[in-house]
Amino acid sequence: MNNSFMNTARLLGAGLRALLVLTVLTGVIYPLAVTGVAQALFHDKANGSEIKAGGKVVGSSLIGQSYNLPLKKGQETPDPDLKWFQGRPANGLGANSVNTQYKLILSGATNLSADSKVLIKQVEDAKAAVVKDNSVPGYTVKPTGVPADAVTSSGSGLDPAISPEYAELQVHRVAVKNNLPLAQVEKLVKDHTEGRTLGFIGDPRVNVLELNIALRDLAAQQ
Amino acid sequence: MGPELAGVLQLLALIGALALAYVPLGNYMAGVYSSKKHLRVEKWIYKAIGANPDAEMTWPAYLRGILAFSAVSVLFLYLLQRLQGILPGSLGFSSVNPAQSFNTAVSFVTNTNWQSYYGEQTMGHVVQTAGLAVQNFVSAAVGMAVAVVLVRGFARSRTGELGNFWADLVRGTLRILVPVAAVAAVILVACGAIQNFSGIHEVGQFMGGSQQWNGGAVASTEAIKELGTNGGGIFNANSAHPFENPTPFTNLFEIFLILVIPFSLTRTFGVLVGSVKQGYAILATMFTIWLGFTVLMMWTEFAHHGPALQAAGGAMEGKEVRFGIGGSSIFAVSTTLTSTGAVDSFHSSFTGLGGGITMLGMMLGEIAPGGTGSGLYGMLIMAVIAVFIAGLMVGRTPEYLGKKIGAREMKLAACYILVTPALVLVFTAASMALPTPPHSMLNSGAHGFSEVLYAFTSASNNNGSAFAGLNANTDWFNTMTGLAMLLGRFLPMVFVLALAGSLAGQQPIPVTAGTLRTEKPLFTGLLVGAILIITGLTYFPALALGPLAEGLA
Numbered sequence: 001m002n003n004s005f006m007n008t009a010r011l012l013g014a015g016l017r018a019l020l021v022l023t024v025l026t027g028v029i030y031p032l033a034v035t036g037v038a039q040a041l042f043h044d045k046a047n048g049s050e051i052k053a054g055g056k057v058v059g060s061s062l063i064g065q066s067y068n069l070p071l072k073k074g075q076e077t078p079d080p081d082l083k084w085f086q087g088r089p090a091n092g093l094g095a096n097s098v099n100t101q102y103k104l105i106l107s108g109a110t111n112l113s114a115d116s117k118v119l120i121k122q123v124e125d126a127k128a129a130v131v132k133d134n135s136v137p138g139y140t141v142k143p144t145g146v147p148a149d150a151v152t153s154s155g156s157g158l159d160p161a162i163s164p165e166y167a168e169l170q171v172h173r174v175a176v177k178n179n180l181p182l183a184q185v186e187k188l189v190k191d192h193t194e195g196r197t198l199g200f201i202g203d204p205r206v207n208v209l210e211l212n213i214a215l216r217d218l219a220a221q222q
Numbered sequence: 223m224g225p226e227l228a229g230v231l232q233l234l235a236l237i238g239a240l241a242l243a244y245v246p247l248g249n250y251m252a253g254v255y256s257s258k259k260h261l262r263v264e265k266w267i268y269k270a271i272g273a274n275p276d277a278e279m280t281w282p283a284y285l286r287g288i289l290a291f292s293a294v295s296v297l298f299l300y301l302l303q304r305l306q307g308i309l310p311g312s313l314g315f316s317s318v319n320p321a322q323s324f325n326t327a328v329s330f331v332t333n334t335n336w337q338s339y340y341g342e343q344t345m346g347h348v349v350q351t352a353g354l355a356v357q358n359f360v361s362a363a364v365g366m367a368v369a370v371v372l373v374r375g376f377a378r379s380r381t382g383e384l385g386n387f388w389a390d391l392v393r394g395t396l397r398i399l400v401p402v403a404a405v406a407a408v409i410l411v412a413c414g415a416i417q418n419f420s421g422i423h424e425v426g427q428f429m430g431g432s433q434q435w436n437g438g439a440v441a442s443t444e445a446i447k448e449l450g451t452n453g454g455g456i457f458n459a460n461s462a463h464p465f466e467n468p469t470p471f472t473n474l475f476e477i478f479l480i481l482v483i484p485f486s487l488t489r490t491f492g493v494l495v496g497s498v499k500q501g502y503a504i505l506a507t508m509f510t511i512w513l514g515f516t517v518l519m520m521w522t523e524f525a526h527h528g529p530a531l532q533a534a535g536g537a538m539e540g541k542e543v544r545f546g547i548g549g550s551s552i553f554a555v556s557t558t559l560t561s562t563g564a565v566d567s568f569h570s571s572f573t574g575l576g577g578g579i580t581m582l583g584m585m586l587g588e589i590a591p592g593g594t595g596s597g598l599y600g601m602l603i604m605a606v607i608a609v610f611i612a613g614l615m616v617g618r619t620p621e622y623l624g625k626k627i628g629a630r631e632m633k634l635a636a637c638y639i640l641v642t643p644a645l646v647l648v649f650t651a652a653s654m655a656l657p658t659p660p661h662s663m664l665n666s667g668a669h670g671f672s673e674v675l676y677a678f679t680s681a682s683n684n685n686g687s688a689f690a691g692l693n694a695n696t697d698w699f700n701t702m703t704g705l706a707m708l709l710g711r712f713l714p715m716v717f718v719l720a721l722a723g724s725l726a727g728q729q730p731i732p733v734t735a736g737t738l739r740t741e742k743p744l745f746t747g748l749l750v751g752a753i754l755i756i757t758g759l760t761y762f763p764a765l766a767l768g769p770l771a772e773g774l775a
Contacts, residue, residue: 008290011286012290014272014290015287015290015292015294015295016298017271018267018388018392019291019295019356019360021270021271022356022391022392022395023356025396025400026355026356026359026360026399026400027352027355027356028351030400030403030442031443034404034407034408034442035417035418035419035439037411038408038441041411041412045411045414045415045416046417047418047420048416048425048437050425053428057425059425060425062465063464064464065427066429068429081429084428084429092540092568094458096342096343097343098344099316101314102314102422103433104343104436105433107457107458107459107462108340108458108459109459109540109570110540110571111570111665111689111690112530112665112691113530113570113571113574113665113669113772114530114531114537114539114571114572114772115528115772116530123533123534123539127533144535147535148526148534148535148538149536149543151534151535152534152536152538152540152541154542154543155459155462155541155550155567155568156457156462157459158459158463159464159542160464161543161544162543196223196228196470197470200228200231200232200235201232201549202228202470202545203225205544209428213428
C-alpha cells in the first residue's frame with residue numbers, strides 16, 4: 001500500500017516536471033520567438049493591419065466597422081449613414097458580459113438555424129431595407145437582385161468585406177448622396193474589387209473600410 | 223468562374239498539397255518514433271523529468287504515465303484559471319469560476335477545446351499562452367503517442383515492451399509539432415494574423431470615436447490549434463475572426479494544417495509495420511469518407527435549402543465573404559471529421575443537412591482522417607472490427623497484420639466503439655429529460671434538440687465545435703460536458719493500449735492463401751461499409767429527431 005502510494009507520488013512528480021519543462025518550451029519560448037520574428041519582419045500586420053487616413057488611425061483593414069448616424073433619442077439601433085458604403089449585417093456581434101471594466105467587442109454569429117422564424121424576419125427586414133435605401137430616382141433595386149451577403153450576418157460579425165455585387169448595388173445611392181458622378185463611384189468600386197487569390201481561392205470581395213476611405217478622398221477633391 | 227468551380231479547384235489544390243506532404247512527413251514521423259538517438263535538448267528534458275527514455279514500458283505502465291501527466295495537466299490548468307485574477311499578464315481579467323475552469327481545463331487536456339467561455343473577454347495572455355496553448359501541443363503529442371503504441375503492438379511480437387511514454391511525448395512535441403507550428407505561425411502573420419502581447423487598447427474608427435481591442439499571441443496559437451487538431455480559438459468567433467484567419471489563402475492553409483498530420487500518420491503506420499501498402503489502404507478509407515462528406519456538404523450548402531436561406535438567396539448566414547461557401551464547406555467537414563472543432567463559419571446556421579453532416583462526421587468517431595493520433599488508432603480499431611466481420615463471413619479466425627483477432631482483442635475493440643455512443647446518447651437523453659437543461663437552447667424544435675445532441679457528440683468525441691446557440695455556460699453543461707470529455711478521451715485510450723499489449727504479446731502468423739489481403743481495395747470497401755453501418759445503426763434514431771427532421775421538413 002505504502003509502496004504503491006510512493007510510486008503514484010513519484011509518477012505524478014515526473015508528470016509535473018514534464019509539464020513544467022514543456023510549458024517553458026511551448027508556452028514561453030515558442031510564442032516569444034514567433035512574436036520576435038513577427039514583430040521584426042511583419043510589424044504592421046502583427047499589430048492588426050491598422051490603416052491611417054488624414055494622419056489618424058481609422059481602424060484595421062481586416063476588421064469590419066459600422067457606418068451609422070449617431071443614435072437619435074428613443075432609438076435602440078442607429079440608422080445607417082447612407083453617404084457611406086455599408087457592410088454586412090452583424091446581428092451576432094455582442095458586448096462583453098464579464099470583466100465589464102472594458103467595452104470589448106464580442107465577435108460571433110447569430111447561430112440561428114435555417115428554419116428559424118427570427119432569422120427569416122432578420123433576412124426579410126434587411127432585404128426590405130437594402131431595397132428601400134438603395135433605390136434612387138432612375139434606379140430601382142429589385143428584391144431578387146439583392147445578394148445573400150447583404151442580408152445575412154457573417155460568422156465573426158466583423159466581416160471586413162462585401163461581395164462586388166453588393167458594392168455595385170450601392171453605387172447609385174452613394175453617388176447621389178455625395179453628389180459625385182456615377183462613373184467615378186463605379187470606378188472606385190472596380191478599383192477596390194479584389195478577385196480570388198490565384199484565381200480560385202476564396203470569393204471576390206470589396207473591402208468596405210478601404211473603399212470608404214477612398215470615397216472620402218474623392219468627395220474631398222470635388 | 224463560378225463559386226462552385228472555384229470550390230472544387232480549392233479542394234483539388236488542397237488534395238495536391240496533402241499528397242506532396244504525405245511521404246516526407248509520414249517517413250519523418252516514422253523516424254522520430256523509431257530513432258535510437260536523443261537530441262541534446264531532449265537529454266536535458268529527460269534529466270529534468272527524471273525519466274530514462276530508453277526504458278521500455280508495458281501497456282499498464284504506459285497508461286499510468288499518460289494518466290499521471292494528464293491529471294497534473296488538468297490540475298495545473300484549473301489552478302491557472304482560478305488564480306488568473308492575481309497573476310500578472312491577466313489583462314486585468316478576473317479569475318474564472320470553478321465550473322467553467324474545470325470544464326476548460328478538461329477540454330484542453332483532452333484535445334477537445336470545447337469552449338463555454340468567450341475567449342476575448344475571459345482569458346488573459348498568460349492563461350492563453352502558458353496554459354491553453356501548451357495543452358494544444360502536448361494533448362496532440364499524447365494522441366500521437368497512443369497511436370504509435372498501437373502500431374508497435376502490430377509491429378512487435380512476443381513482447382510486452384511498447385516504448386517509453388516520456389520519450390514519445392517529448393519527441394512528438396519537439397521534433398514534429400513545434401517546428402511545423404513555428405513555420406506555420408510565421409506564414410499566418412505574414413498574411414495578417416496578429417502576434418503581439420499588447421494590452422487592451424483603443425483603436426480609432428472611420429466614423430470617429432474608438433473601439434477597445436485585445437492583442438494576443440494569435441498566430442502562434444492558431445498554428446498549433448489547427449496542426450494539433452485542437453480548435454480552441456483566442457476569439458469567440460474562432461477561425462471566422464479576421465485576426466485568426468485573415469485571407470482566403472490562410473483559410474485553405476489552416477485546413478491543410480488540420481489534415482496534414484492525421485493523413486500522413488497512415489504513412490508512418492505503413493512504414494512502422496513494414497508495408498506502406500497497408501498504410502495506403504487505411505489512407506484510402508479515410509480519404510474516401512472525407513471526400514464524400516466534402517462533396518455532399520458543398521452540394522447542400524450551394525443548394526441552400528431552408529426557408530431563411532432561401533429568403534436570403536444563399537447560405538451566407540454565419541459565413542465570411544472572403545472564404546465563400548466553398549471554402550467554408552471544406553473547413554466545416556475537415557474540422558468535424560478530425561477532432562479539431564475550429565470553425566471558420568457557424569455550423570448552427572448551415573442548412574439542416576449540412577449541420578447533420580458535421581454531426582455525422584464526429585459520430586463516425588473522427589477517424590477520417592481523425593485527430594492527431596486519435597484518428598489513426600480509431601481507424602485501426604475499425605479495421606480490426608472489419609476483419610472480424612469478414613472472418614465471420616468465411617468462417618475463419620480473423621487476423622490483421624499477422625496478428626490473430628481473438629476473443630480478447632474483439633472485446634477490447636467492441637468496448638472502444640461502445641464508449642463514445644453510450645456517452646453521447648445517455649448525456650443527451652438526460653439533458654432533454656431534465657427540466658432545466660433545455661432552457662439553454664437558442665432555437666426551438668428539431669434544431670434545439672440538435673444543439674444538445676451536437677454538444678455531447680462534440681464533447682464525447684473530443685471535437686470541440688458547437689451549434690453555438692446553446693448556452694453551455696451553466697453548471698449542468700459545464701460539468702456534464704466535462705465528464706463526457708474525460709471519459710470520451712481516456713476510456714478509449716485504455717482499450718487501445720490494452721489491445722496493443724495483447725497484440726504485441728502474440729506470435730505472428732504467416733500469410734497464407736486464405737489470409738484476407740488488407741492492403742487491397744476490397745478491404746478498403748469493406749472498411750468504409752463497416753464504419754458507415756456501425757455508426758448509422760448507433761445514431762440513426764437520434765439523427766432522425768434532429769438534423770434529418772429539420773432537413774426534410
